[in-house]
Amino acid sequence: MERLKQLFYKTYDVEPDKIIPLKGDGSDRKIYRVFFDAHTVIGIIGNDFDENVAFVEFTNHFHRQGLRVPEIYAEDLENGVYLEEDLGEWTLFDWMCEIRKRDGFTDEIRNMYRQVIEYLPNFQVKAGAGIDYTFCYQHVIFGRHSMNWDLHYFLNRFLEVFYKGEVVQSEVERDFNALIDFLLEEDRKYFLYRDFQSRNVMIKEGVPYFIDYQSGRKGALQYDVASLLFDAKANLPQDFREELIANYLEKVNEVASVNENRFMRYFYGFVLIRMMQAFGAYGYLSVVKKKKHFFKSVPFALKNLQILLDKNLEIFNLIPTLHRIYEGLVKDEELYRMGEEQ
Structure with a gap:
């Protein structure tokens, strides 16, 4: 002090x-x-x-x-x-919760999220083009090493602690590599914010401001979109998520040439790797750091995982062992109960 x-x-x-x-x-x-x-x-x-x-x-x-x-x-x-600079008291998450508990998921919330997702290309493309990546303090690019770290974070900090089924290391590793190989097909020349979610957006006088991008690095466009839309406790309606993807694609194509079909081919793979990183964080922060409140996000994350399972995504054919593990996690009533008790 x-x-x-x-x-x-x-x-x-x-x-x-x-x-x-x-x-x-x-x-x-x-x-x-x-x-x-x-x-x-x-x-x-x-x-x-x-x-x-x-x-x-x-x-x-x-x-x-x-x-x-x-x-x-x-x-x-x-x-x-x-x-x-002091940007005030209100994160996007807190601002939204205050309105939502009083009036539900209003047009005011929807319009704010549209502003936020449409602002993202300013970081990824415009400012990202001239940024000095030598200042990255973890990894310079969200590539194989970063992805592997995230996936093992999920394995070591969540699955090995909370998953009740059998985990065959060799089979999980095979799926990890298959997912990484698939995601590495996508272009990674943009600025990846890394933690683009509702607690890292501040609402000041009705306008969104942005914080906590220090873990940024080069990466694919889809990751930050996935981070915001599948932010667990924000609990966005799925139809609104799909609307926001369309808003984002229209906006990003004003500053870059992004093929919509190619973007969507990889999008849910990036959703999965982001969700697994988040599960790892919930386990680590709640168990190791004793910040128990982080486990409150787990039931919401499981709900998001169920949404993806219900979509019967083609990517699940690449990762059959992880698919089986996901199905076990969403059926584990104790995980929901533990999250609700925190």
């Missing part, structure tokens, strides 16, 4: 009136709202130097491109602190 106060004083030449901690995400960063006079800024303390550099450098690039991201006011990356 002291290093945050020092940066604040160095920047504004006053002591803060008050500093309050904000609810964090799945990372180990600490986030604070700093008050002075009639103003506020957000203070970040993070001990991962490379992560901090990625966020600050990507933010500065996006800001130069005119994208709606928080402005960086000051930084001391050697000491793991920086100050950024």
Whole structure:
């Protein structure tokens, strides 16, 4: 905390009136709202130097491109602190929940989601064309290594802990490789936001702003669309998801040439790999990090998995073992109960 106060004083030449901690995400960063006079800024303390550099450098690039991201006011990356613009209290998720519990899934929510999905190509294509990928702090591209890591995250942090059926390692590995080989057929020249979901969009004065893209890297267009549309607890109606895909494809084709049939050929494969990464995160954060509330997302994720199973997707022919495991997971009533109890 002291290093945050020092940066604040160095920047504004006053002591803060008050500093309050904000609810964090799945990372180990600490986030604070700093008050002075009639103003506020957000203070970040993070001990991962490379992560901090990625966020600050990507933010500065996006800001130069005119994208709606928080402005960086000051930084001391050697000491793991920086100050950024305060975008307010409302994430897209919280904003939506407040309206939804009162009025249902309204046109206001639908219109906001359209704004968000139609803004995504600004990151992927426009700003992505000039970004310096040397600042990526995990992987430079969402390729075989990244995909393999995500799939084993699912295996090690979720299946081995919660799945009650038999897991034959060699058969699972075969399916992992088949899925990866299939997804690697798609073009990966765009900026992949990596965690494009409802808690990483802030609603300020009725307009969406965007945060938490520090895990970004090169990748395929479909991944971020899948992340937003199949964000588990957001629980979007399936017909609306399909409408948003059409909105996105129309918008992205204003700045890139994207074949709709090719996009959809790979789309649900990216939905699956994103969902498996999310299942791994729910297991890791709830069991290892003791952040039990993350398990609340599991019943919603299982519902999404059931939607995909009901579609009888062609991709399931490539991954028969995973298909069988998925069918076992969606029938496990204990998983639903555990999620509801958190």
